[in-house]
Amino acid sequence: MNPHPVEALLRPPVELWSALVAAATGTMAILAPWALMMPPGVAHAAAAALFTLAGIRTRQAWRVIRYQRNMRRLPVYKLRADRIPLSRHKLFLGRGFRWTQRHTQRLRDTIRPEVQHYVQPGALYQWARRKEVAWESIPILNLFAWLLRQPRWWNPLKPLPAVGGTPALHAVEPDEQDVWMDLGERVGHTLVLGSTRVGKTRLAEILITQDIRRGDVVIVFDPKGDADLLRRVYAEAKRAGRARDFYLFHLGFPEVSARYNAIGSFSRITEVATRIANQLPSEGNSAAFKEFAWRFVNIIARALVALGRRPDYQQIRRYINDIEPLFVEYAREHLRRFGQENWATDVEEIAGKISERNLSSALKGRDRDAIAMMRYLQAQDLYDPVLDGLVSAFKYDKTYFDKIVSSVGPLMEKLTTGKIAELISPDYLNDDDSRPIFEWLDVIRRNGIVYVGLDALTDTTVASAVGNSMFADLVSVAGHIYKHGVADPADDTPTRNPTRVPTISMHADEFNELIGDEFVPLLNKAGGAGFQVTAYTQTWSDVEAKIGSRAKAGQVAGNFNTMIMLRVKELATAEMLTDQLSRVEVFTLMNVSGVNDSSDPMSGIDFQSRNEDRISVSEVPMLTPAELVRLPKGQAFALLEGGRLWKVRMPLPDDSGDPAMPADIAAIANEMERTYITNDHWYRTRETWWHAIADTDALVTPETEAGG
Ligand SMILES: Nc1ncnc2c1ncn2[C@@H]1O[C@H](COP(=O)(O)OP(=O)(O)OP(=O)(O)O)[C@@H](O)[C@H]1O
Ligand SMILES: [Mg+2]
Known part of the structure; x- marks a missing residue:
């Protein structure tokens, strides 16, 4: 000191x-x-x-x-993935130092005009940069230009690496050390902010690598579908000997993707309707349609479950367009079980008496048998809530349907068209399809690693609908784990340690694309079930815009205890970090010199001169948003462990000559195809989607279905 x-x-x-x-x-x-x-x-x-x-x-x-x-330099920090340090108690972030008043002081010292020649690159360096361009297309001289550009040790005028920013931000502390974050802190969730192309996804790679090697359940959400990230997740799964537990779900590559039914598992049946209705706009007029759509989808979902059919997008879409077949099917089943013996003839009799002219406008054009069945059931006084719902939906006026179809229709259409339809409404009975169907609870039990690529650049609506349904599904699974643990009583396949609540590391890249009402409970409550979320986003305003309310966004932000901020451009985002820091005192050195002449010829003193160095103290913010704007790529400020500020530079994962790294997605597909085949089709033999259906009066009870 x-x-x-x-x-x-x-x-x-x-x-x-x-x-x-x-x-x-x-x-x-x-x-x-x-x-x-x-x-x-x-x-x-x-x-x-x-x-x-x-x-x-x-x-x-x-x-x-x-x-x-x-x-004046920016050393490149690359690290081979297998060299990334690993600890059971800590998470490696990179190299850096604890930022204190001293560094604020030093940083302020670098902006004084008289020291610029220590901070800025020299004149020769500037000359080299000019000549590099000027000589580019002149014969012979272009060779020198090429030499000047080489980032080699023998080139004293080599350009700084193309990471931008100000080196001084890190150079204020020459003695850096490894920066570790306590794993216990991660249940408090981590938020990574940084504008575009500054290293968020590369940081994600570093963190995911460690999580996979530590043996966590790892779930990676990547709305954009960054190919490098996918390759990394796969390579690390392989390196850690966990390739068999790796699942790829990718809307952009349906041929190789695993399948997933976004509305097929739930702990309350109402979740199905919520997951679909939440994707609809809720401003102004649309809010009423949303409510309506919710009710309608809920009726369909309850009927499907009661019939022992697992809801999926295809079926919901089919019955939204026409509820009649579902009503008839359910009513038949109901009467077969509870109706009187001769119900069939009674219904036929009623059907014979129906005259088209006397029907209400809602029933015009409906099938006679269906109308007869409805009338018969109404006369029977057999109360059944599912049937009640179906009957009321059946009687709805045509104009109501048009409203529903116009509100949920386009969304359902998108979700059920093209190749992705088979992915998100999987056909469980199709034996020719060897793509696995995964479910979160199963993935967690098997200590899986899941990469979810949502291909948002192609279709944001679908990406966000599927992503949000996945979150909602995860929240419901978290609730289940919290109450019952991960052990499956009906299951005799060995889980690694049934009593242990596994650590579930979830990484959500491009978080702003994903955030919806479903995400908030995952942050709030899922910590108890072992969930730890790391979210990556560009600006906080994106998140606010997506959530649609400032207060709600604040609530989300409050749930992130750790913040890592790379270079950001937006003032409001930068202030999320700088506002949390205390102010510090800095010293300013002032040179004072002066002279007094004496005009008295009789005194022995002709003049007095004075020279002083004055130190003045002022209070300044520890860090200002302007500094966050000037960070080089791959560098960040991290607020760890209850407000301790660290300056970190993250390694760039280096995969040159890494044998585990697949060349591209085709190589991954190729290797995975083999794993699918050796994965003994576990997913088809077990039906675990009824984890405690709480509120339906099912005709077919879970027990009979699971046993049959
Ligand atoms: N630690 C690092 N050191 C040096 N350069 C880096 C580092 N991290 C990232 N970069 C550079 O920044 C580029 C972009 O990184 P990355 O893809 O992680 O950005 P991003 O923040 O995820 O961007 P986007 O918001 O567009 O997804 C990399 O290709 C690399 O050149
Ligand atoms: Mg990215």
Whole structure:
């Protein structure tokens, strides 16, 4: 620690002079002690003392020189994935230092005009950059231009790496160390902010690599579908010997993707309707349609479940367009079980008496048998809530249907068209389709690794609908784990440790694309079920815009205990970090000089001169948004462990010559095809979708279905 109040590091390394003098005198004492009029014994002792002094002063000078040199370079920090450090208790973030008042002080010192030549690249460097362009297309000289561009050790004028920003932000501390974050902190969730192309996804790679190697359940949401991220997840799963537990779900590559029924598992049946209705707009007029759509989908979902059929998008869409077949099917089943023996003839009789002219407008054009069945059931006084719902839907006026179809119709159409339809409404009975069907609870039980690519660049609506349904599904699974743990009583396949609540590391890249009402409970409550979320986004305003309310966005932000901020452009986002920091005192050195003339000829004093160094103290913010705008790529400020500020530079994952890294998605597909086949089709043999259906009066009870 420097005992002086002012630490001047941007100045000539004057210590070198005294080191030089001491070393020269010491040399003289050894070689020519007579010149110093010393007997040899004394001369040797003096030489030893002088060399020690020279050593100390050189060290001090070296500190200054090193500090200044760092100001003008940006060392590249690459790390091979298998070299990323791993700990059972901590998470490696990169290299850096704890940011304190000292660094704020040093950073302020770098902006003073008189020290600019220590901070800015020199004139020769600027010349090289100009010539690089000017010589580009001139024969022979272009060879020199090429040499100047080479980022090699032999090139003293090599350009800084293309990461932008100000090196000074990291150079203010020459002694960096590994930065670790406590794993216990992660249940408090982590938020990573950074504008576009500054290293969020590369940081995700570093964190995911560690989570996979540590053995967590890892779930990666990637709305954009970053190919490097997918390759990384797969390579690390393979390296950790977990390739068999890897699932790829990718809307952009349906041929190789696993299948997933976004509305096929739930712990309350109403979730099905909520997952669909939540994707509809809720402003103004649409709000009423949303309610209506919810009710209608709920009726369909309840009927399907009661009939022992698992809801999926295809069926919901079919029955939204025409509820009649579902009503007839359910009514038949109901009457078969509870009706009187001769119900069929009774219904036929009623059907014969129906005259088209007397029907209400809603029933015109309906099937006679269906109308007869409805009338018969109404006369029976057999109360059944599912049937009640179906009857009321059946009787709805045509105009109501048009409203529903116009509100949910387009969404359902999108979800059930093209190749993705089979992915998200899987056909459980199709034996020719070898793509696995996964379910969250199963994935968690098997300690799986899931990569979810949503291909949002192609279709945002579908990406967000599927992503949000997945979250909702995860929330419901979290609730289940919280209550019952992960062990499956009906299951005899060995789980690794049934009593342990697994750690579920969820990484949500492009978080702003995904955030919806479903995400909030996942942050609030899922910690108890072992969920730890790391979310990556560009600006906080994107999130606010997607959620649609400032207060709600604030609530979401409040759920992230750890914040890592890379370069951001937006003031409001930068302030999320800077506003949480305390203010610190910095010193400013002021030179004062003055002279007073005396006009009194009789006094002995002609003038008085004065020279002072004044230190003034002012209070400034520890960090300002302007500094966050100037961060180089791959560098960040991290607010860890209850408000401790760290400056970190993250390694860039280096996969040159990594044998585990697949070349592209085709290679992954190829390798996975083999795993699918060896994965013994576990997913077809078990039906686990009824985890405790709480509120339906099912005709077919879960037990009979699961047993049959
Ligand atoms: N740690 C790092 N060191 C040096 N360069 C980096 C580092 N991290 C990222 N970069 C550079 O930034 C580029 C973009 O990184 P990345 O894809 O992670 O950005 P992003 O923030 O996820 O962008 P987007 O918002 O567009 O998804 C990389 O290709 C790399 O050149
Ligand atoms: Mg990215």
